[in-house]
Amino acid sequence: MANYEVKAEVSGSVWKIVTEVGQALEAGDTLMIIESMKMEIPVIVEQGGTVQRFLVDESAAVNEGQAVAVLST
Protein backbone atom coordinates (compact mmCIF):
# COMPACT_ATOMS: atom_id res chain seq x y z
CA MET A 1 0.00 0.00 0.00
CA ALA A 2 1.37 3.39 -0.98
CA ASN A 3 0.10 6.70 0.26
CA TYR A 4 -0.04 9.83 -1.82
CA GLU A 5 -1.26 13.37 -1.26
CA VAL A 6 -3.96 15.06 -3.26
CA LYS A 7 -3.30 18.76 -3.78
CA ALA A 8 -5.53 21.75 -4.41
CA GLU A 9 -4.91 23.28 -7.80
CA VAL A 10 -6.41 26.62 -6.87
CA SER A 11 -6.40 28.90 -3.81
CA GLY A 12 -9.74 29.33 -2.09
CA SER A 13 -11.75 27.94 0.80
CA VAL A 14 -13.01 24.41 1.31
CA TRP A 15 -16.74 24.63 0.66
CA LYS A 16 -17.76 21.02 0.98
CA ILE A 17 -16.02 17.69 1.57
CA VAL A 18 -18.03 15.21 -0.45
CA THR A 19 -16.16 12.01 0.47
CA GLU A 20 -15.39 10.15 3.69
CA VAL A 21 -12.37 8.49 5.24
CA GLY A 22 -12.26 4.91 4.04
CA GLN A 23 -14.11 5.66 0.83
CA ALA A 24 -12.68 4.13 -2.35
CA LEU A 25 -12.31 6.59 -5.21
CA GLU A 26 -11.59 6.13 -8.87
CA ALA A 27 -9.56 8.44 -11.09
CA GLY A 28 -11.75 11.39 -12.00
CA ASP A 29 -13.84 11.29 -8.81
CA THR A 30 -14.42 14.49 -6.87
CA LEU A 31 -12.80 14.51 -3.43
CA MET A 32 -14.00 17.90 -2.17
CA ILE A 33 -15.15 21.25 -3.53
CA ILE A 34 -13.23 24.47 -3.13
CA GLU A 35 -14.86 27.84 -3.52
CA SER A 36 -12.71 30.23 -5.49
CA MET A 37 -13.44 33.03 -7.92
CA LYS A 38 -17.12 32.58 -6.88
CA MET A 39 -17.05 29.14 -8.44
CA GLU A 40 -17.40 25.67 -6.97
CA ILE A 41 -14.21 24.01 -8.12
CA PRO A 42 -13.88 20.28 -7.56
CA VAL A 43 -10.68 18.68 -6.36
CA ILE A 44 -10.48 15.68 -8.66
CA VAL A 45 -8.31 12.68 -7.89
CA GLU A 46 -6.07 11.76 -10.79
CA GLN A 47 -5.51 8.19 -9.65
CA GLY A 48 -7.82 5.94 -7.71
CA GLY A 49 -7.35 5.07 -4.04
CA THR A 50 -8.87 4.96 -0.59
CA VAL A 51 -9.21 8.12 1.48
CA GLN A 52 -6.89 7.75 4.51
CA ARG A 53 -7.33 11.19 6.06
CA PHE A 54 -8.20 14.76 5.28
CA LEU A 55 -5.64 17.47 5.91
CA VAL A 56 -8.17 20.33 5.86
CA ASP A 57 -11.63 20.95 7.29
CA GLU A 58 -14.63 22.55 5.64
CA SER A 59 -14.30 26.36 5.53
CA ALA A 60 -10.50 26.17 5.75
CA ALA A 61 -8.49 28.41 3.48
CA VAL A 62 -6.22 26.50 1.12
CA ASN A 63 -3.42 27.62 -1.14
CA GLU A 64 -2.63 26.44 -4.62
CA GLY A 65 -0.57 23.26 -4.40
CA GLN A 66 -1.49 22.60 -0.75
CA ALA A 67 -2.09 18.96 0.17
CA VAL A 68 -5.72 18.49 1.21
CA ALA A 69 -5.97 14.73 1.73
CA VAL A 70 -4.00 11.51 1.81
CA LEU A 71 -5.11 8.55 -0.28
CA SER A 72 -3.68 5.08 -0.46
CA THR A 73 -3.44 2.87 -3.50
Place this chain on the structure above:
Amino acid sequence: MSINTYEARKAKALAMGGPEKLARRRAAGILNARERIDRLFDAGSFIESGLFGASLDDPDRSAGDGKIAGFGRIEGRDVAAVANDFTVMGASSAATNGRKIGHIKRVATSRGMPIVFLGESSGARMPDHMGSRGMGALLGNDPTQYVRRREVPWASATLGLSYGSSSWYSVLSDFNVIRKGAVLAVSSAQLASLAIKEKVDPEEMGGWQVHAEVTGFADAVAETDEEALDLIRTFLSYLPSHHRAAPPERAVPAGSGSGMADIARLLPEKRTQVYDVRRIIRAIVDADSFFELKARFGKVIGTGLARLGGRTVGILANNPLFRGGAMDTDSCEKATSFLVLCDSFNIPVVLLVDTPGFLIGIDAERKRAPGKIMNFMQALQLCTVPKISVILRKTYGQAYLNMGGGRNSDEVAAWPSAEVSFMDPTYAVKIVHGLSPGEAGFDEAFAQMNKDSEPWDIAAMYAVQSVIQPHETRDYLIRMLDVHRQRLTNGVGEHLMQAWPTSF
Protein backbone atom coordinates in the same frame (compact mmCIF):
# COMPACT_ATOMS: atom_id res chain seq x y z
CA MET B 1 33.53 1.37 -58.98
CA SER B 2 32.05 -2.12 -59.07
CA ILE B 3 28.42 -2.87 -58.40
CA ASN B 4 29.59 -4.86 -55.40
CA THR B 5 31.19 -1.79 -53.92
CA TYR B 6 27.97 0.10 -54.39
CA GLU B 7 25.85 -2.65 -52.80
CA ALA B 8 28.30 -3.07 -49.95
CA ARG B 9 28.34 0.64 -49.19
CA LYS B 10 24.57 0.83 -49.40
CA ALA B 11 24.15 -2.14 -47.08
CA LYS B 12 26.55 -0.59 -44.60
CA ALA B 13 24.65 2.69 -44.63
CA LEU B 14 21.34 0.92 -44.13
CA ALA B 15 22.80 -1.10 -41.25
CA MET B 16 23.03 2.10 -39.19
CA GLY B 17 24.96 1.60 -35.96
CA GLY B 18 25.18 -2.17 -36.31
CA PRO B 19 23.16 -5.20 -35.25
CA GLU B 20 23.96 -5.10 -31.53
CA LYS B 21 22.72 -1.56 -30.98
CA LEU B 22 19.67 -2.20 -33.12
CA ALA B 23 18.89 -5.38 -31.19
CA ARG B 24 19.07 -3.52 -27.88
CA ARG B 25 16.53 -1.01 -29.11
CA ARG B 26 14.28 -3.73 -30.39
CA ALA B 27 14.43 -5.49 -27.04
CA ALA B 28 13.45 -2.24 -25.35
CA GLY B 29 10.47 -1.83 -27.67
CA ILE B 30 11.91 1.28 -29.29
CA LEU B 31 11.93 1.75 -33.05
CA ASN B 32 15.14 2.60 -34.88
CA ALA B 33 15.38 5.63 -37.15
CA ARG B 34 14.50 3.77 -40.34
CA GLU B 35 11.58 1.98 -38.72
CA ARG B 36 10.32 5.37 -37.56
CA ILE B 37 10.50 6.73 -41.09
CA ASP B 38 8.62 3.68 -42.36
CA ARG B 39 5.92 4.22 -39.76
CA LEU B 40 5.67 7.94 -40.45
CA PHE B 41 5.26 7.82 -44.21
CA ASP B 42 2.82 6.12 -46.55
CA ALA B 43 4.20 2.70 -47.48
CA GLY B 44 6.97 2.86 -50.05
CA SER B 45 6.84 6.64 -50.44
CA PHE B 46 10.18 7.57 -48.82
CA ILE B 47 13.06 8.73 -51.01
CA GLU B 48 16.25 9.34 -49.11
CA SER B 49 18.62 12.24 -49.53
CA GLY B 50 22.13 11.57 -48.26
CA LEU B 51 22.26 7.80 -47.78
CA PHE B 52 26.01 7.89 -48.31
CA GLY B 53 26.60 10.86 -46.08
CA ALA B 54 29.19 10.21 -43.40
CA SER B 55 31.90 11.82 -41.34
CA LEU B 56 35.12 11.84 -43.33
CA ASP B 57 36.99 11.67 -40.02
CA ASP B 58 35.45 8.29 -39.22
CA PRO B 59 33.58 6.98 -42.27
CA ASP B 60 33.35 3.38 -41.04
CA ARG B 61 31.39 4.28 -37.92
CA SER B 62 29.24 7.11 -39.22
CA ALA B 63 26.54 5.61 -41.44
CA GLY B 64 24.40 8.45 -42.76
CA ASP B 65 26.34 10.65 -40.32
CA GLY B 66 23.68 9.80 -37.73
CA LYS B 67 20.80 11.70 -39.27
CA ILE B 68 18.58 10.23 -41.98
CA ALA B 69 16.95 12.74 -44.29
CA GLY B 70 14.53 12.64 -47.16
CA PHE B 71 11.02 13.04 -48.47
CA GLY B 72 7.93 10.91 -48.25
CA ARG B 73 4.17 11.20 -48.34
CA ILE B 74 1.55 11.33 -45.61
CA GLU B 75 -1.95 10.61 -46.88
CA GLY B 76 -0.60 11.30 -50.35
CA ARG B 77 0.89 14.71 -49.54
CA ASP B 78 4.63 15.39 -49.70
CA VAL B 79 6.45 15.87 -46.40
CA ALA B 80 10.16 16.25 -45.63
CA ALA B 81 11.81 14.61 -42.65
CA VAL B 82 14.99 14.34 -40.64
CA ALA B 83 15.25 11.33 -38.33
CA ASN B 84 18.03 11.17 -35.79
CA ASP B 85 19.77 7.80 -35.73
CA PHE B 86 20.98 7.44 -32.16
CA THR B 87 22.84 4.22 -32.98
CA VAL B 88 25.35 6.22 -35.00
CA MET B 89 27.50 8.37 -32.72
CA GLY B 90 24.44 9.25 -30.66
CA ALA B 91 23.03 11.13 -33.68
CA SER B 92 25.35 13.92 -32.66
CA SER B 93 25.32 17.08 -34.77
CA ALA B 94 28.25 17.39 -37.14
CA ALA B 95 29.28 18.82 -40.49
CA THR B 96 27.62 16.40 -42.93
CA ASN B 97 24.37 15.92 -41.06
CA GLY B 98 24.17 19.69 -40.61
CA ARG B 99 24.25 20.01 -44.38
CA LYS B 100 21.50 17.42 -44.64
CA ILE B 101 19.22 19.34 -42.30
CA GLY B 102 19.91 22.58 -44.12
CA HIS B 103 19.09 20.99 -47.46
CA ILE B 104 15.85 19.44 -46.21
CA LYS B 105 14.73 22.76 -44.73
CA ARG B 106 15.56 24.69 -47.89
CA VAL B 107 13.76 22.23 -50.16
CA ALA B 108 10.70 21.92 -47.94
CA THR B 109 10.40 25.68 -47.48
CA SER B 110 10.92 26.61 -51.12
CA ARG B 111 8.73 23.80 -52.49
CA GLY B 112 6.02 24.11 -49.87
CA MET B 113 5.82 20.97 -47.77
CA PRO B 114 5.83 20.31 -44.00
CA ILE B 115 8.98 19.20 -42.18
CA VAL B 116 9.04 16.47 -39.55
CA PHE B 117 11.90 16.22 -37.05
CA LEU B 118 12.31 12.95 -35.18
CA GLY B 119 14.40 13.97 -32.20
CA GLU B 120 16.88 11.78 -30.37
CA SER B 121 20.38 13.19 -30.21
CA SER B 122 23.23 13.54 -27.75
CA GLY B 123 23.88 17.09 -28.98
CA ALA B 124 26.96 18.42 -30.71
CA ARG B 125 29.58 15.84 -31.72
CA MET B 126 32.72 15.84 -29.66
CA PRO B 127 35.54 16.47 -30.35
CA ASP B 128 34.58 17.91 -33.75
CA HIS B 129 33.16 21.05 -32.20
CA MET B 130 35.93 21.64 -29.70
CA GLY B 131 38.33 24.53 -29.82
CA SER B 132 38.14 27.64 -31.89
CA ARG B 133 38.83 25.61 -35.04
CA GLY B 134 35.84 23.37 -34.34
CA MET B 135 33.62 26.32 -33.56
CA GLY B 136 34.69 28.22 -36.62
CA ALA B 137 34.23 25.23 -38.89
CA LEU B 138 31.01 23.76 -37.54
CA LEU B 139 28.75 25.69 -35.25
CA GLY B 140 26.36 27.94 -37.10
CA ASN B 141 27.54 29.10 -40.49
CA ASP B 142 23.85 29.40 -41.33
CA PRO B 143 22.21 32.63 -40.20
CA THR B 144 18.76 31.16 -40.93
CA GLN B 145 19.27 27.91 -39.01
CA TYR B 146 16.81 28.69 -36.22
CA VAL B 147 14.57 31.19 -37.95
CA ARG B 148 10.89 30.26 -37.90
CA ARG B 149 8.81 32.17 -40.41
CA ARG B 150 6.14 29.49 -40.48
CA GLU B 151 6.09 29.17 -44.28
CA VAL B 152 5.52 25.44 -43.83
CA PRO B 153 4.32 23.46 -40.81
CA TRP B 154 6.96 21.86 -38.62
CA ALA B 155 6.12 18.81 -36.53
CA SER B 156 8.42 17.05 -34.14
CA ALA B 157 8.58 13.96 -31.98
CA THR B 158 10.93 13.63 -29.03
CA LEU B 159 11.65 9.92 -29.02
CA GLY B 160 14.64 9.47 -26.74
CA LEU B 161 17.37 11.52 -25.13
CA SER B 162 17.22 14.81 -26.97
CA TYR B 163 19.76 17.55 -26.39
CA GLY B 164 21.10 20.52 -28.31
CA SER B 165 19.78 21.13 -31.80
CA SER B 166 17.41 18.18 -31.56
CA SER B 167 15.66 20.01 -28.72
CA TRP B 168 15.84 23.33 -30.55
CA TYR B 169 13.97 21.93 -33.53
CA SER B 170 11.33 20.42 -31.26
CA VAL B 171 10.54 23.66 -29.45
CA LEU B 172 10.62 25.55 -32.75
CA SER B 173 7.98 23.22 -34.16
CA ASP B 174 4.26 23.86 -34.41
CA PHE B 175 3.58 20.49 -32.86
CA ASN B 176 5.77 18.40 -30.60
CA VAL B 177 4.86 15.01 -29.20
CA ILE B 178 7.03 13.47 -26.52
CA ARG B 179 7.16 9.75 -25.92
CA LYS B 180 7.12 8.58 -22.32
CA GLY B 181 10.69 7.81 -21.29
CA ALA B 182 12.17 10.43 -23.61
CA VAL B 183 13.96 13.53 -22.35
CA LEU B 184 14.05 16.97 -23.96
CA ALA B 185 16.60 19.35 -22.49
CA VAL B 186 19.37 21.80 -23.33
CA SER B 187 22.02 19.29 -22.42
CA SER B 188 22.40 15.93 -20.72
CA ALA B 189 21.73 15.33 -17.04
CA GLN B 190 25.38 14.29 -16.75
CA LEU B 191 26.60 17.64 -18.03
CA ALA B 192 24.02 19.50 -15.94
CA SER B 193 25.24 17.65 -12.84
CA LEU B 194 28.82 18.69 -13.61
CA ALA B 195 27.80 22.30 -14.15
CA ILE B 196 25.66 22.85 -11.07
CA LYS B 197 27.36 20.35 -8.75
CA GLU B 198 24.26 18.42 -7.84
CA LYS B 199 22.71 15.23 -9.04
CA VAL B 200 20.21 15.83 -11.81
CA ASP B 201 17.60 13.26 -12.71
CA PRO B 202 16.97 13.29 -16.49
CA GLU B 203 13.25 12.57 -16.17
CA GLU B 204 12.81 15.32 -13.59
CA MET B 205 14.80 17.70 -15.78
CA GLY B 206 13.11 17.09 -19.11
CA GLY B 207 10.74 14.14 -19.03
CA TRP B 208 7.30 13.95 -20.55
CA GLN B 209 5.52 15.15 -17.43
CA VAL B 210 7.70 18.26 -17.20
CA HIS B 211 6.98 19.22 -20.78
CA ALA B 212 3.33 18.25 -20.78
CA GLU B 213 2.47 19.99 -17.51
CA VAL B 214 5.10 22.60 -16.65
CA THR B 215 6.79 23.96 -19.77
CA GLY B 216 4.04 23.24 -22.28
CA PHE B 217 6.67 22.26 -24.87
CA ALA B 218 4.81 18.99 -25.40
CA ASP B 219 1.60 19.33 -27.38
CA ALA B 220 0.91 15.64 -26.89
CA VAL B 221 2.26 12.64 -25.00
CA ALA B 222 2.59 9.16 -26.48
CA GLU B 223 3.11 5.80 -24.85
CA THR B 224 5.10 4.40 -27.77
CA ASP B 225 7.11 5.50 -30.80
CA GLU B 226 4.33 4.22 -33.02
CA GLU B 227 1.70 6.31 -31.28
CA ALA B 228 3.90 9.41 -31.48
CA LEU B 229 4.40 9.00 -35.21
CA ASP B 230 0.70 8.41 -35.78
CA LEU B 231 -0.03 11.62 -33.86
CA ILE B 232 2.22 13.56 -36.24
CA ARG B 233 0.29 12.15 -39.19
CA THR B 234 -2.97 13.18 -37.53
CA PHE B 235 -1.71 16.67 -36.72
CA LEU B 236 -0.59 17.29 -40.28
CA SER B 237 -3.96 16.09 -41.62
CA TYR B 238 -5.51 19.33 -40.34
CA LEU B 239 -2.91 21.62 -41.88
CA PRO B 240 -2.17 22.85 -45.37
CA SER B 241 1.17 21.90 -46.86
CA HIS B 242 2.29 25.53 -46.70
CA HIS B 243 1.10 28.96 -45.62
CA ARG B 244 -0.22 29.99 -49.01
CA ALA B 245 -2.91 27.30 -49.09
CA ALA B 246 -6.10 26.68 -47.18
CA PRO B 247 -6.23 23.53 -45.05
CA PRO B 248 -7.45 20.34 -46.76
CA GLU B 249 -11.11 19.38 -46.51
CA ARG B 250 -12.52 16.03 -45.46
CA ALA B 251 -15.88 14.34 -45.87
CA VAL B 252 -18.13 14.88 -42.86
CA PRO B 253 -18.20 11.65 -40.82
CA ALA B 254 -21.52 9.93 -40.19
CA GLY B 255 -22.98 10.79 -36.81
CA SER B 256 -21.55 14.33 -36.74
CA GLY B 257 -23.86 16.63 -34.79
CA SER B 258 -25.85 13.79 -33.26
CA GLY B 259 -25.18 15.14 -29.77
CA MET B 260 -26.52 18.60 -30.48
CA ALA B 261 -30.07 17.94 -29.33
CA ASP B 262 -28.83 17.33 -25.79
CA ILE B 263 -25.96 19.80 -25.70
CA ALA B 264 -27.70 22.17 -23.29
CA ARG B 265 -27.60 19.43 -20.66
CA LEU B 266 -23.82 19.63 -20.62
CA LEU B 267 -24.03 23.14 -19.16
CA PRO B 268 -24.97 23.14 -15.44
CA GLU B 269 -28.00 25.21 -14.57
CA LYS B 270 -26.33 26.62 -11.47
CA ARG B 271 -23.95 29.40 -12.46
CA THR B 272 -21.34 28.46 -9.88
CA GLN B 273 -20.98 24.86 -11.01
CA VAL B 274 -18.23 23.72 -13.30
CA TYR B 275 -18.19 21.36 -16.27
CA ASP B 276 -15.76 20.05 -18.85
CA VAL B 277 -16.05 22.20 -21.97
CA ARG B 278 -14.41 19.46 -24.03
CA ARG B 279 -17.69 17.53 -23.92
CA ILE B 280 -19.37 20.53 -25.53
CA ILE B 281 -16.60 20.83 -28.12
CA ARG B 282 -16.90 17.16 -29.07
CA ALA B 283 -20.65 17.51 -29.49
CA ILE B 284 -20.28 20.50 -31.80
CA VAL B 285 -17.46 19.47 -34.12
CA ASP B 286 -17.41 16.69 -36.72
CA ALA B 287 -17.46 13.25 -35.11
CA ASP B 288 -14.12 12.24 -33.55
CA SER B 289 -12.35 15.24 -35.07
CA PHE B 290 -11.25 17.10 -31.92
CA PHE B 291 -7.45 16.85 -31.68
CA GLU B 292 -6.52 18.47 -28.40
CA LEU B 293 -3.19 20.26 -28.01
CA LYS B 294 -1.36 20.80 -24.72
CA ALA B 295 -4.12 19.01 -22.80
CA ARG B 296 -2.15 18.98 -19.55
CA PHE B 297 -0.76 22.54 -19.72
CA GLY B 298 -2.67 25.73 -18.95
CA LYS B 299 -5.76 23.56 -18.60
CA VAL B 300 -8.16 26.42 -17.90
CA ILE B 301 -8.09 26.98 -21.64
CA GLY B 302 -8.65 24.04 -23.94
CA THR B 303 -7.14 24.25 -27.40
CA GLY B 304 -7.29 21.90 -30.31
CA LEU B 305 -7.79 21.39 -34.00
CA ALA B 306 -11.06 19.98 -35.26
CA ARG B 307 -13.31 19.99 -38.30
CA LEU B 308 -16.67 21.61 -38.79
CA GLY B 309 -18.54 20.52 -41.89
CA GLY B 310 -15.31 18.91 -43.10
CA ARG B 311 -13.20 22.08 -42.74
CA THR B 312 -10.36 22.56 -40.27
CA VAL B 313 -11.01 24.93 -37.38
CA GLY B 314 -9.07 25.83 -34.27
CA ILE B 315 -11.06 25.64 -31.05
CA LEU B 316 -10.03 27.87 -28.15
CA ALA B 317 -12.32 27.35 -25.18
CA ASN B 318 -12.40 28.33 -21.54
CA ASN B 319 -12.65 25.21 -19.44
CA PRO B 320 -14.44 25.84 -16.14
CA LEU B 321 -13.53 22.33 -14.97
CA PHE B 322 -10.13 23.73 -14.06
CA ARG B 323 -9.91 26.70 -11.72
CA GLY B 324 -13.43 27.61 -12.70
CA GLY B 325 -12.07 28.76 -16.05
CA ALA B 326 -10.14 31.68 -14.51
CA MET B 327 -7.31 32.27 -16.96
CA ASP B 328 -3.78 32.02 -15.56
CA THR B 329 -0.50 32.95 -17.20
CA ASP B 330 0.12 29.45 -18.57
CA SER B 331 -3.25 29.46 -20.28
CA CYS B 332 -2.54 32.89 -21.78
CA GLU B 333 0.69 31.56 -23.29
CA LYS B 334 -1.15 28.52 -24.55
CA ALA B 335 -3.83 30.68 -26.16
CA THR B 336 -1.21 32.93 -27.75
CA SER B 337 0.77 30.12 -29.31
CA PHE B 338 -2.43 28.48 -30.54
CA LEU B 339 -3.65 31.68 -32.21
CA VAL B 340 -0.26 32.07 -33.90
CA LEU B 341 -0.50 28.51 -35.21
CA CYS B 342 -4.02 28.99 -36.55
CA ASP B 343 -3.34 32.35 -38.13
CA SER B 344 -0.08 31.23 -39.71
CA PHE B 345 -1.75 28.29 -41.46
CA ASN B 346 -5.10 29.80 -42.41
CA ILE B 347 -7.19 28.00 -39.83
CA PRO B 348 -10.35 29.85 -38.68
CA VAL B 349 -10.75 30.11 -34.93
CA VAL B 350 -13.84 29.36 -32.85
CA LEU B 351 -13.78 30.68 -29.29
CA LEU B 352 -16.12 29.18 -26.70
CA VAL B 353 -16.46 31.60 -23.83
CA ASP B 354 -17.15 30.91 -20.16
CA THR B 355 -14.68 32.50 -17.79
CA PRO B 356 -14.92 34.49 -14.58
CA GLY B 357 -11.86 36.44 -15.80
CA PHE B 358 -8.12 36.33 -15.31
CA LEU B 359 -6.66 34.74 -12.23
CA ILE B 360 -5.42 37.65 -10.17
CA GLY B 361 -3.27 38.05 -7.10
CA ILE B 362 0.37 38.35 -6.07
CA ASP B 363 1.43 35.13 -7.75
CA ALA B 364 -0.19 36.08 -11.05
CA GLU B 365 1.47 39.49 -11.09
CA ARG B 366 4.87 37.97 -10.39
CA LYS B 367 4.32 35.62 -13.30
CA ARG B 368 3.91 38.73 -15.48
CA ALA B 369 0.16 38.37 -15.97
CA PRO B 370 -0.31 41.80 -17.62
CA GLY B 371 2.28 40.96 -20.27
CA LYS B 372 0.83 37.52 -20.90
CA ILE B 373 -2.71 38.90 -21.14
CA MET B 374 -1.59 41.50 -23.67
CA ASN B 375 0.38 38.98 -25.74
CA PHE B 376 -2.82 36.94 -25.95
CA MET B 377 -4.86 40.04 -26.76
CA GLN B 378 -2.45 41.24 -29.42
CA ALA B 379 -2.35 37.79 -31.00
CA LEU B 380 -6.13 37.79 -31.26
CA GLN B 381 -6.20 41.28 -32.74
CA LEU B 382 -3.49 40.43 -35.28
CA CYS B 383 -5.32 37.31 -36.44
CA THR B 384 -6.53 37.72 -39.99
CA VAL B 385 -8.26 34.35 -40.19
CA PRO B 386 -12.01 34.33 -39.47
CA LYS B 387 -12.83 34.35 -35.75
CA ILE B 388 -16.19 33.47 -34.26
CA SER B 389 -16.98 33.61 -30.54
CA VAL B 390 -19.83 31.83 -28.82
CA ILE B 391 -20.56 32.99 -25.27
CA LEU B 392 -21.86 30.00 -23.35
CA ARG B 393 -22.03 31.55 -19.93
CA LYS B 394 -19.75 34.07 -18.21
CA THR B 395 -17.73 36.80 -19.84
CA TYR B 396 -16.45 39.73 -17.86
CA GLY B 397 -14.14 42.70 -18.23
CA GLN B 398 -10.86 42.34 -20.10
CA ALA B 399 -11.48 38.61 -20.52
CA TYR B 400 -14.51 39.54 -22.64
CA LEU B 401 -12.12 41.23 -25.07
CA ASN B 402 -9.52 38.44 -24.98
CA MET B 403 -12.21 35.93 -25.87
CA GLY B 404 -13.41 37.92 -28.87
CA GLY B 405 -15.95 40.36 -27.44
CA GLY B 406 -15.90 44.04 -28.39
CA ARG B 407 -15.42 43.31 -32.11
CA ASN B 408 -12.35 41.17 -31.50
CA SER B 409 -14.11 38.32 -33.26
CA ASP B 410 -15.74 38.68 -36.66
CA GLU B 411 -18.99 37.37 -35.21
CA VAL B 412 -20.10 36.98 -31.62
CA ALA B 413 -23.05 34.78 -30.73
CA ALA B 414 -24.42 34.23 -27.24
CA TRP B 415 -26.41 31.43 -25.76
CA PRO B 416 -29.41 32.68 -23.73
CA SER B 417 -27.45 31.54 -20.65
CA ALA B 418 -24.74 34.15 -21.34
CA GLU B 419 -23.75 36.61 -18.62
CA VAL B 420 -22.00 39.70 -19.92
CA SER B 421 -20.71 42.37 -17.57
CA PHE B 422 -17.61 44.10 -16.29
CA MET B 423 -17.27 41.72 -13.34
CA ASP B 424 -19.06 38.92 -11.53
CA PRO B 425 -22.26 40.35 -9.97
CA THR B 426 -21.25 39.06 -6.54
CA TYR B 427 -18.18 41.30 -6.52
CA ALA B 428 -19.96 44.12 -8.31
CA VAL B 429 -22.69 44.33 -5.63
CA LYS B 430 -19.98 44.75 -3.01
CA ILE B 431 -18.14 47.43 -4.96
CA VAL B 432 -21.14 49.37 -6.29
CA HIS B 433 -23.52 49.04 -3.31
CA GLY B 434 -21.15 48.13 -0.49
CA LEU B 435 -23.20 45.04 0.25
CA SER B 436 -22.00 41.51 1.04
CA PRO B 437 -23.97 38.27 0.77
CA GLY B 438 -26.39 37.99 3.72
CA GLU B 439 -26.77 41.75 4.23
CA ALA B 440 -30.11 43.48 3.74
CA GLY B 441 -30.58 44.51 0.12
CA PHE B 442 -27.87 42.23 -1.27
CA ASP B 443 -30.26 39.73 -2.84
CA GLU B 444 -32.26 42.45 -4.63
CA ALA B 445 -29.14 44.19 -5.91
CA PHE B 446 -27.63 40.87 -6.98
CA ALA B 447 -30.80 39.86 -8.84
CA GLN B 448 -30.89 43.19 -10.69
CA MET B 449 -27.24 42.90 -11.70
CA ASN B 450 -27.81 39.37 -12.88
CA LYS B 451 -30.72 40.51 -15.00
CA ASP B 452 -28.64 43.33 -16.43
CA SER B 453 -25.99 40.77 -17.38
CA GLU B 454 -28.34 38.78 -19.61
CA PRO B 455 -27.39 38.95 -23.30
CA TRP B 456 -30.50 40.80 -24.53
CA ASP B 457 -29.23 44.36 -24.08
CA ILE B 458 -25.91 43.70 -25.79
CA ALA B 459 -27.75 41.90 -28.62
CA ALA B 460 -30.13 44.86 -28.93
CA MET B 461 -27.11 47.13 -29.35
CA TYR B 462 -25.69 44.70 -31.96
CA ALA B 463 -22.43 44.36 -29.99
CA VAL B 464 -23.36 40.68 -29.98
CA GLN B 465 -24.59 39.79 -33.44
CA SER B 466 -26.69 36.74 -32.63
CA VAL B 467 -28.37 34.96 -29.75
CA ILE B 468 -28.64 31.28 -30.56
CA GLN B 469 -30.02 28.23 -28.83
CA PRO B 470 -27.33 25.77 -27.75
CA HIS B 471 -28.60 23.07 -30.11
CA GLU B 472 -28.22 25.45 -33.06
CA THR B 473 -24.51 26.05 -32.41
CA ARG B 474 -23.02 23.53 -34.84
CA ASP B 475 -25.19 24.62 -37.75
CA TYR B 476 -24.62 28.28 -36.90
CA LEU B 477 -20.86 27.86 -36.88
CA ILE B 478 -20.71 25.89 -40.12
CA ARG B 479 -22.88 28.45 -41.88
CA MET B 480 -21.15 31.48 -40.41
CA LEU B 481 -17.66 30.13 -41.10
CA ASP B 482 -18.77 29.75 -44.70
CA VAL B 483 -20.03 33.35 -44.72
CA HIS B 484 -16.60 34.48 -43.51
CA ARG B 485 -14.63 32.32 -45.92
CA GLN B 486 -11.76 34.40 -47.27
CA ARG B 487 -12.84 34.37 -50.89
CA LEU B 488 -10.54 37.18 -52.00
CA THR B 489 -7.44 35.22 -51.07
CA ASN B 490 -8.63 31.64 -51.46
CA GLY B 491 -8.68 31.18 -47.72
CA VAL B 492 -5.22 32.60 -47.05
CA GLY B 493 -4.62 35.13 -44.27
CA GLU B 494 -1.96 37.81 -43.86
CA HIS B 495 0.22 35.92 -41.33
CA LEU B 496 1.15 38.96 -39.32
CA MET B 497 2.60 36.76 -36.55
CA GLN B 498 4.52 34.33 -38.70
CA ALA B 499 7.83 35.27 -37.09
CA TRP B 500 6.54 35.40 -33.51
CA PRO B 501 8.41 33.24 -31.01
CA THR B 502 7.47 29.59 -30.75
CA SER B 503 7.46 29.78 -26.97
CA PHE B 504 6.92 32.72 -24.67
